[in-house]
Amino acid sequence: MYEFITRSLIIILCFIMLLVPAQADHLDNIDQLVSDTSAGLSALGGKTGTLMSKEEDFPAGTSVCDWTAIALALSGSQENYPRYLQNLQKYVETNYEKNGGLDHIKSTPYHRIALTALALGSNPREFGTKSDGTPIDLVADGTYAFAGNSIGDQGLNGWIYALITLDAENTQISGDVKFTREDMIHAIISAQEPDGGFGLIKGKSDVDITAMALQALAPYAQKYPLVVDHALAYLSGEMNEDCLYSAYGTENAESSAQVILALCALGIQPETDMRFCRGENTLLSGLKRFHKEDNTFGHTQEDAKGDFLATAQVLLALTALQKLYSGNGRIFDFTDYTGPNLKPDHGIHYAIALFILILIVLIIITRKRKKHAQNNR
Structure with a gap:
């Protein structure tokens, strides 16, 4: 026995x-890499899992902090997201009370915070209340009902993220609105440069903006195949033999991360598409050159320490790659999303x-x- x-x-x-x-x-291993990078990013604030609670050191409503929150939430990292959402809503309500909104020239603060709210499981269309008691609709205020002169006054990224935000939950526009979805699409595709790229301002293509434009156009790729193919050709041509990209003469992690995000949004596998491989080198192997011992990523290879924004963007790219391999769609598609899938x-x-x-x-x-x-x- x-x-x-x-x-x-x-x-x-x-x-x-x-x-x-x-x-x-x-x-x-992409799953392990996502997990390690997520833990590394969270630990930049001290102890892993406490970053979202550090109100003074990690203020909600700032660009770096919001993108970090998005990356951590979508990667499944254990964090205090309710606390961050509470502080973020307070930030929004304060700005609406004092200034009548987040910004009257730049539309991207609305887009960023709307995406943050979605990633953390909240509703950006009812994100706090105005002084008159009506709900704050970040999606409307940052897209079709933007109070400024034009969504694109700050540059092409305004149109790009307006479209990404609008499509994040497939928001339908009805009635007579200031800016339509078609206006946004047209503003983006009409800004394509002769070399196939897109730039923040007309006349100069930029790798990051081109990758962002492709992320926005991904749901419409079949309707505009020539635009997409021309932009992909530009990105392929800008990549060096180590599968790295340069911005202002410096090889950096963020540009590679944005290109990976673009390819994943289009359903293209970065590690196998020959346009983005150079011999045995791939975009992912190039990205690993920026990896630090603490599982963060530097802005440049020479950086001694990891960088918040670089690590956040890399984590988003890795999570997008993870979603692509598992057949779970685009990273900024929140139609069936309910909140952080804590692992x-x-x-x-x-x-x-x-x-x-x-x-x-x-x-x-x-x-x-x-x-x-x-x-x-």
Whole structure:
């Protein structure tokens, strides 16, 4: 009987050990890389999992902090998102009360905060209340009902993120509005430069803006295939032999991250599409050059420490790649999204289970040996 139990427990033990992820090179495993980068980004604030609670050091409503919150939430990192949402809503309400809105020239603050609210599981169309008691609609105020002269007054990125925000939940526009979805699409495609790229201002293409434009146009790629192909050709041509991109003469992680986001939005696998490979080098292998020992990413390869915004953008790109490989759609598609999909750390559970089983096996074997010794006296 003891022999049967011992053998059964050993079989169960071996089965559980098979379930434990192999400790292979984590940089070659996209899931592990997402998890490690998420933990590294969170730990930049001190202790992992506490970044969203640091109100003074990590103020809600600022660009870097909001994009970091988006990246952490979409990657499934354990954080205090309710606290950040509370502070973010307070920031929005304060600006609406004092200034009548977030900005009267730049539309992107509306887009960024709307996307942050979505990523953290809130409703950007009812994000706090105005002084008259009506709900604050960040989507409307930043897109079709923008109070400024034009969504694009700040540059092409205004039109780009207006369209991304509008399509994040497939918001339908009805009635007589100031800016239509078609206005946004037209503003973007008409800004394409002769070389296929897009720029913040007319006359100069930029890798980051081109990648962002493709992210916005991704849902309409079949309608504008020539625009998309021309932009992809530009991005391919700008990539060097190490599969890296330069901005203002400096190779940087953010540009590569934006290109990966664009390719994933279009359903293109960055690691296999030959337009974005140079021999054995790929966009992902190029991105790893910016990786730091603490699982953050630097803005440049020479940076001694990880950078908040660079790591956040890389994490978004890796999460988009993860979604692409698992068939879960575009990273900024929130139509079936309910909030951060927090991933529990099963490692401790595996360790406890293994320890208990090993302990049981040892106890049984010890008892069996004692009984055997007694019988042979």
